[in-house]
Amino acid sequence: MIKQWFVYISIYLGMSFGVLKAQNAHGNAPENHGNQPTHQAQGEHATENHGASAKKFDLNELILNHIGNTNEFHLWGDLSIPLPCILYSKEDGLNTFLSSEWHHGHKAYNRYVSDHGAVRRIKDASFPSGSVALEGHGEHFIEHQQANGEEVGSITHQGKKYELEKPSGLLAGTSFYDFSITKNVFTMLLAALLLFFIFRYVAGRYKTHPNQAPTGIQNLMEVLVMFIVNEVAKPMLGDRYLKFLPYLLTIFFFILTCNVLGLIPVFPGGANVTGNIATTAALALIAFIVVNVNGKADYWKHIFWMPGVPVLMKIFLAPIELIGVFTKPFSLMIRLFANITAGHIIILALVGLIFVFGQAGQSIGGSIGGAAISVPFTLFLSIIELLVAFLQAFIFTILTASYIGAATEEHHH
Amino acid sequence: MIFLAEFSVIKPDFGLFFWTLLIFLLLLSLLAKFAFRPIVEALTEREKTIADSLAQADNARSEMANLKAQNEALLAQAREERTQILKEAKEMGDGIVADAKVRAQDEARKITQAAMAEIENQKRAAATTLKNQSGALALDIAGKILRRELAGNPEQQRYVNSITKEINLN
Numbered sequence: 001m002i003k004q005w006f007v008y009i010s011i012y013l014g015m016s017f018g019v020l021k022a023q024n025a026h027g028n029a030p031e032n033h034g035n036q037p038t039h040q041a042q043g044e045h046a047t048e049n050h051g052a053s054a055k056k057f058d059l060n061e062l063i064l065n066h067i068g069n070t071n072e073f074h075l076w077g078d079l080s081i082p083l084p085c086i087l088y089s090k091e092d093g094l095n096t097f098l099s100s101e102w103h104h105g106h107k108a109y110n111r112y113v114s115d116h117g118a119v120r121r122i123k124d125a126s127f128p129s130g131s132v133a134l135e136g137h138g139e140h141f142i143e144h145q146q147a148n149g150e151e152v153g154s155i156t157h158q159g160k161k162y163e164l165e166k167p168s169g170l171l172a173g174t175s176f177y178d179f180s181i182t183k184n185v186f187t188m189l190l191a192a193l194l195l196f197f198i199f200r201y202v203a204g205r206y207k208t209h210p211n212q213a214p215t216g217i218q219n220l221m222e223v224l225v226m227f228i229v230n231e232v233a234k235p236m237l238g239d240r241y242l243k244f245l246p247y248l249l250t251i252f253f254f255i256l257t258c259n260v261l262g263l264i265p266v267f268p269g270g271a272n273v274t275g276n277i278a279t280t281a282a283l284a285l286i287a288f289i290v291v292n293v294n295g296k297a298d299y300w301k302h303i304f305w306m307p308g309v310p311v312l313m314k315i316f317l318a319p320i321e322l323i324g325v326f327t328k329p330f331s332l333m334i335r336l337f338a339n340i341t342a343g344h345i346i347i348l349a350l351v352g353l354i355f356v357f358g359q360a361g362q363s364i365g366g367s368i369g370g371a372a373i374s375v376p377f378t379l380f381l382s383i384i385e386l387l388v389a390f391l392q393a394f395i396f397t398i399l400t401a402s403y404i405g406a407a408t409e410e411h412h413h
Numbered sequence: 414m415i416f417l418a419e420f421s422v423i424k425p426d427f428g429l430f431f432w433t434l435l436i437f438l439l440l441l442s443l444l445a446k447f448a449f450r451p452i453v454e455a456l457t458e459r460e461k462t463i464a465d466s467l468a469q470a471d472n473a474r475s476e477m478a479n480l481k482a483q484n485e486a487l488l489a490q491a492r493e494e495r496t497q498i499l500k501e502a503k504e505m506g507d508g509i510v511a512d513a514k515v516r517a518q519d520e521a522r523k524i525t526q527a528a529m530a531e532i533e534n535q536k537r538a539a540a541t542t543l544k545n546q547s548g549a550l551a552l553d554i555a556g557k558i559l560r561r562e563l564a565g566n567p568e569q570q571r572y573v574n575s576i577t578k579e580i581n582l583n
Binding site for chain 2: 069086118167168169170177178179180181182184185188189192195196199200202203206207210211221222225226229242245246247249250251253254276277278279281282283285286
């Protein structure tokens with residue numbers, strides 16, 4: 001048993017290092033990515049080093065690339081699985097192509113370029129569409145500069161500089177919208193499919209073996225389902241729990257599956273899904289809608305005209321309570337995002353220690369020293385993260401349940 | 414702050430937001446319909462069945478206990494009755510024997526009494542006869558004697574008769 005676990009852990013760690021090393025070697029992290037002069041200087045220095053085939057290891061860059069969202073699933077070395085890009089703009093309409101068209105950032109496709117996983121569009125409409133090779137120095141093709149406190153990206157084609165738009169975002173006003181099936185979307189789809197088939201099977205087991213003790217995966221799922229029913233739904237919602245149970249169960253299992261998939265360092269996992277604010281924002285928005293759509297008269301009365309306090313107090317409390325309506329889902333969004341991202345950053349930083357140490361000593365000896373520190377810490381933190389994966393899914397669910405419970409409660413004064 | 418500015422994770426990405434909403438809502442509707450409702454129903458059903466079965470088992474157990482108690486009571490009663498019957502039978506037997514003894518004794522006494530009376534009677538008759546005969550004999554003897562001595566004395570004869578009468582042979 002112990003031997004078996006030892007083998008698993010070795011494989012796990014070996015794969016983590018393999019992936020990291022691959023990313024490092026792949027070097028889609030340009031060294032002079034920084035926009036400050038000092039950074040620039042360092043970058044140039046690194047480029048010089050590059051000639052000597054020794055690339056500087058940038059831990060920040062590595063971590064940011066890893067926790068961010070990209071349009072491809074990186075396997076090892078130069079090998080990655082391309083994912084479909086779905087881009088919409090008013091002038092060009094819908095553009096769909098595989099992310100392999102960008103050749104890891106070496107090319108632009110239909111005026112779109114890939115900037116560290118973010119899709120950006122070339123502002124100039126005269127730029128030729130189709131696959132266009134970019135001119136760059138070494139491994140980087142996009143220049144980043146600071147102008148009026150804002151980041152401005154540009155590419156060079158046939159000696160001419162072309163400015164880039166910002167990546168499509170919820171807040172950034174861009175001429176295009178990015179609906180690509182990114183690494184995160186792919187992982188979410190995988191999680192959804194996994195959950196659907198597992199629960200289809202489990203539900204089928206209940207139908208074919210009614211009133212019998214559960215076995216195997218049915219047993220595992222039943223424990224989790226009953227945990228949510230007995231520890232979350234019933235205490236928070238009382239006799240109204242059946243109405244909200246499917247929502248609570250879905251949110252728990254969806255977050256849990258995404259969290260756990262994110263902890264797997266190799267292919268189907270590794271995406272920082274629940275550590276991305278867009279994802280948690282969407283989940284929080286759904287929670288917000290569920291809470292407020294189901295809010296009873298008492299709930300709204302407690303917000304706008306708090307019973308049992310003097311009139312002045314009522315007027316004073318109303319805006320505070322109204323803010324509370326929004327801060328609750330907002331806290332859900334931030335909590336999940338921050339916890340999961342922090343976990344990913346810490347684990348990556350610890351694994352990165354091996355390479356930092358190796359670089360400092362310019363030798364394998366440094367790497368061994370780094371590994372001696374990093375391996376036990378990473379192992380410890382991986383287990384902590386497994387706990388956090390469960391804990392955060394549970395916390396999101398129980399808080400949502402308590403908000404729904406508070407909104408649907410009928411007070412008897 | 415360069416770190417945070419480049420931190421793409423905190424810049425909400427519209428596409429990801431859209432896909433999360435879509436995937437989550439689809440998953441919710443599918444799981445609710447095909448998985449969670451049937452599972453919760455099955456679990457509730459099973460809970461009910463188990464509770465019912467337990468209640469039934471409890472009932473059966475208490476019924477069994479009742480039956481056992483009844484059986485024991487019956488058995489105890491039967492045992493008591495047997496003892497009673499045995500006791501009664503013994504008493505009855507003893508009574509019969511005692512009765513028979515008393516009756517036998519009575520009969521014996523009666524027979525003895527009757528025999529005694531008979532003997533008395535016989536004795537009396539014998540005595541009377543003896544008296545009469547002894548009187549006659551004595552008279553005869555006395556007559557013979559007197560006839561020899563007092564031949565023809567009637568007064569003597571009367572006197573002898575009176576004396577004879579006075580003799581009680583008892």
